[in-house]
Amino acid sequence: MALATRTERRTPTVVRLWRSTIGKKTVMAVSGAVMLLYLIAHMVGNLKVFFGADEMNDYAHWLREIGEPVLHYEWLLWIIRVVLLAAVIAHGVAAYQLSRRDLAARPVGYKHTLARTSYATRTMRWGGVILALFIVWHLLDLTTHTVNPNGEAGKPYENIVATFSTWYGNAIYGVAMIAVGLHIRHGFFSAAQTLGAGSATRDRSLRLIANGLALVLTLGFLSVPIGVMTGIVE
Template sequence: MATTTRPQLVKGSRAARTTIALKILMAVSGLLFIAFVLGHMYGNLKAFSGEESFNEYAHHLRDLGEPMLPHEGFLWIMRVGLIVALLAHVGAAVALWKRAAKARPVKYVAKKNVGSSLSSRTMRWGGLTLLVFVVWHLLNFTIVKINPSNGETGGENPYALLVETFDLWWMTIIYLVAMLALAFHLHHGTFSSLQTLGLTNSAASRARARAAGWVVAIVIAGGFSLVPLSVLVGIIEK
């Protein structure tokens, strides 16, 4: 009977240390993104307080840190930090994927994802989906402020742009699909990050990490989904 062997990383070797460093880089950058999307979700929920409250929040972000920071200084610091974290996260993910593929060059079907969750099996495709969505999301609401309802720019009224965007059923569907991908990514990513950082060394701690993954995924993806759904059914309107 033919067998295939996989090269194993020797503990303490340069390859092993590099792999551990890449995993830590992914974990830390992932946790930074969780903190960001949690704050972003809180800001989005301001839409339930009405146009004035939502726009005041959006414009306040530009003034945050003044006079110690210039106008929009805080936003640019956050943007640069997020770009660096994104490059680190994606770069580490690609490097680890290549290492895994190189360690098992022969494709075979012996046992398929036994015991793995759907969220763990969809991490790569989910991450790619989120990357594409983030580009569109930035064009829609930040960089160009494209208003898909009329093809024009959204101007300086973030609330109006939000409502007019999600008044379109297909835009809401796109957003909800992205939030489903985000939920899966957060569910496994939270557990994986805690595991990488050495916080799942017992059965009880692993159970807590899995529960944390569920809580983070449901709270953040669910919170983001409330706004477009509420716009679509008329709870949030201009």
């Protein structure tokens, strides 16, 4: 027992925190906040598509020049991508380990696991899987143009129109954005609780904020394919 205690004391604080349930929940909350900020900025940028090809393409070019001459061309964009990737990985790993820990803590003889799993938990799990698959599709679609045969480097407006001119592009994006909304709706409130923002008096306000954020982001992202389908964006 004493040996175990001495070993635990020698373990770095960061490692001990990561191994704990509260540590994993904190990692999920912080990484979720990073991704939420990115989603808000990304949605605002996407809405520039309604102002025409020149403004959208100029905006995309400006993103690659941010930080010059201190930073080289596209450096800040790559820094953002690396931070975002780290947040996605940390979020996914923590979520998976917490899920396994939760399953292991249940009674061995329990046969109705699915019945005990809350709607919110199932939504978060499946929503996370859908979003992970969508990220891969999104990169292959609008970054590498692997699944977008009409895609052209340096022309995001034209690439967006090409993507949402197909039924499958709209279907995949629509399902993913609904998953984003549900994920934010449940995740924001849960993260606020983990970070200590929740209380008996603030929970109602936090739920309203979560619902509002989810609705605004979902509608904001979906407005782009709807704009293409209706001919507003062409």
